[in-house]
Amino acid sequence: MKFIPSRITILLFYMGCFCQFLYGQDSNYIMTVKGKLAVEEMGKTLVHEHIVTNFEGTRNPNQPFKDQEKAINLILPHLNNLKTLGYTTLVECTPSHIGKNVELLQQLSERSGINIITNTGYYAAVDKKYLPESVYSLSPQSIAATWLKEWEQGISATGIRPGFIKLGVGKGELDSIEQKIFKAGLLLGSTTGMALAVHTGDGISIKSQYRLAKKNNFDLNKLIWVHAQNGKNEERIEMAREGIWISLDGVSETRIEEYLNMIVALHDKSLLSRLLLSHDDGWSVEYTEGDLTLKPFENGNSTPYNTISEILLKRLYEQGFSKEQIDLIFVENPKEALGISK
Template sequence: MIKIKVYVFTALLICLSGYFSSVQGQETGYVMTVKGKIDADEMGKTLIHEHIVTNFEGTKNPNQTFEDQERAINLILPHLKYIKSLGYETLFECTPSYIGKNVELLQQLSELSGLNIVTNTGFYAAVDKKYLPEIVYKEAAETLASMWYDEWKDGIADSGIRPGFIKLGVGKGELDTIEQKIFKAGMILSKKTGMTIAVHTGDGNSIKSQARLAEENDFDLQKLIWVHAQNGNDQERMSMAEKGIWISLDGVSETRMDEYIKMIVIIREHSLLSRLLLSHDDGWGVEFDNGELVLKPFGNGNKIPYRTISEVLIKKLNALGFTQKQIDMIFIENPKKAFGILN
């Protein structure tokens, strides 16, 4: 009789263990990297908005390739290996379609560095719509969402490499007709796939416009990231965070360190660190000099890409009383919750 009770109790523990494991998995979901799907709990320490290569002249295709990728690998790989040595496991590559996104290069660098790299789908209407394909002006939001869904389902261009989030770009002020269209397309796709929308945003008025449109369409604001929230003011950041929108301070640099620390401290004072994301927004611009590929660092205020947060910012935050738990929240827990796909 005692043995039977032991067996029953053991079986019950196993069932409960499986149940809680399942619940945990449901809460964190998964992330689609350039090498395939991983559990969101495997993301680890994460940089949520960086670039590898970007073509600021624009390209004719959503995915750019160039013949001499080995040169790019030789230049960029040491930097990725270094941030891996700093404890980072995942990097979200935010270069949009038609601005030099190169997913084959990302996949190669992921394999060689050991970093999880996540790419995106979507369109970028900032910078006076310089990087928008003509189809945006002709087709409805539903058609655009369907195009992006094909990338989610089958891969970007002919690569077979799938996106893990939606990257959009809008300018300042109220969303205009085209910006509303791509934002609506993003919401349609997000609802269908579970991918989060990260929106390059010109100012606080723009994010307010996005929030209103999202609420009108019954969109979950926790699936929306205000990219470049440093372009707003404290009141706007607090208001959006309280709604559930992720506040992403992108562009952390040596030259603007005090400015970013002040914003982070104010967010902590309002008990909203659980809505905060941070990044450098570093990377390389693609240029061609007499037909030769040249890659030049963005020049965002960091002497070496991808390092300033770990080597400067976190140390300064620690000196201001930020605990390891709070640091882990910003760089481990928040990215997992922001980008985890539950569908």
């Protein structure tokens, strides 16, 4: 029998096309070390933490931390604790060439049930110590192509894909190498929809990034000012008003008052919808008597990943912050910043 579409069939077909146009084929998702996850599943999130880092630098023989089981035994209880504190996602910000170990992240994610997001990109802060030599001769387009391969095929041979772009730049106006990697980040972010998170030395640097992003029509809702605590209140307010994410990511027991003041300053200007909070905790590889061990960063925190839940939230509630405002900072803002809609 020949199929003759009825008016209703034709109407449904066009409605389907319209819905696909509205919501896209692959509505909003995040890319975790275990693959794509609907952004609604992201839940309470710490947006800037580390698992294992290795600060030896690319110019020195960089021994990766091989003893996975030892690392897992040490770190897993802290991720399990995050789960009991209600977190479901951790964004791991260790850049390439500073000990990023995506297989370890995947194992920890599988065993703990915490979603972990890793990254692609290069880190040019700290005297370019962590940059591969190739950066000096490559164009921004070629650098972006190298990272795009990681996005499409996975990091090294692991098949594990990055969920955001992580760069590092120092203080002051971007120098030529920083500009180059930043342009590569803009290109990759525009192509893939991944957020561009930039470790930034100061407020002058973020303004330099802002101008370059704007010139290239980059969506500022996908630019994260990492370590915005290194800037001034007026700089944070100005950048937040332009639509950039303000990441106050070094919350610690020793700096609670400072963080409260920075948060309240944004709140007073109705800018909580641009705020991200985290600890920047993690472990670094240490070489002791020829053996590799892991040492907590101890950036003013006695236990990794704990201070926000144990101290900061109580203080925010005491200051009159509502549950909705806390959820905005730890659930809605991370979704908006890291969700990918392409």
